[in-house]
Amino acid sequence: MVALFQGATGGEPTPDEADEYAEVLGVKRRIPVLADTKVRTIERTPYDGGSLPGLCVLSPEMVMLECYDGHGEYEKALDFIEADAG
Amino acid sequence: MDFHSQYPRGLRPLQIHVPLELEAVLTTWKPLVLLLAIACTTEGEEAPTACDAAADADMDGIDDCTEDELGTDPAAADTDGDGFSDGEELDCVSDPLDDTEACYKCGWAHNDPGDLETTGSGLGDVIADINFVDQCGEDVALYDFAQEYHILFMTAVW
Numbered sequence: 001m002v003a004l005f006q007g008a009t010g011g012e013p014t015p016d017e018a019d020e021y022a023e024v025l026g027v028k029r030r031i032p033v034l035a036d037t038k039v040r041t042i043e044r045t046p047y048d049g050g051s052l053p054g055l056c057v058l059s060p061e062m063v064m065l066e067c068y069d070g071h072g073e074y075e076k077a078l079d080f081i082e083a084d085a086g
Numbered sequence: 087m088d089f090h091s092q093y094p095r096g097l098r099p100l101q102i103h104v105p106l107e108l109e110a111v112l113t114t115w116k117p118l119v120l121l122l123a124i125a126c127t128t129e130g131e132e133a134p135t136a137c138d139a140a141a142d143a144d145m146d147g148i149d150d151c152t153e154d155e156l157g158t159d160p161a162a163a164d165t166d167g168d169g170f171s172d173g174e175e176l177d178c179v180s181d182p183l184d185d186t187e188a189c190y191k192c193g194w195a196h197n198d199p200g201d202l203e204t205t206g207s208g209l210g211d212v213i214a215d216i217n218f219v220d221q222c223g224e225d226v227a228l229y230d231f232a233q234e235y236h237i238l239f240m241t242a243v244w
Binding site: 001002003004005006007008010013017018019020021022028029032033034036037038040042043045046049052054055056057058059060061062063064065067074077084 | 211216218220221222226231232234236237238240242243
């Protein structure tokens, strides 16, 4: 799932921006593209928004198992899930 | 041959004397007594009606027997009146008896198990139930994505 914590102008993202971003990604409704209109992801995860993007692996019980930041970490996140799921 | 002749002394069968009047009563009235007994034991109990598993009276996609089990109204396609039929709500994992819960327009399931609580904002913590607006313009709760692994990819539009 994709969470937008900042809009195009640097402020809070809007719901329209979530829709447009989903179009840009080409995912339509296949994965959630979410506007974090109250900017909670920065407050409630280890990610501080410094280096884009941030990723956190969530377990089925919504536990933050691992977090990364910067490009190129997606594969690591997938490998982590594979290892954790057994 | 009389009785005593038929059964020599010492070998007589056990005789139970039943008055003729009682015997008549038992013979005549026994069926009625049984019927009364059955009526008394079932008094106050509704006779069970068999549901028809092949029927779907309200055409909501759920057969009438399953509706009985779920507690939904087999005569009403949308029991809780939230705009989604009972069948649609089952498909999207929404409670068909709760009008405050309905299917997400984007099709996400309501997977919140109901007992999650945040424990903090660090690694190893249960994340908070953050509310977002999804690409369909609808408020969604993070916990509704529970029961599966997710990569929460956080970024900016620019």
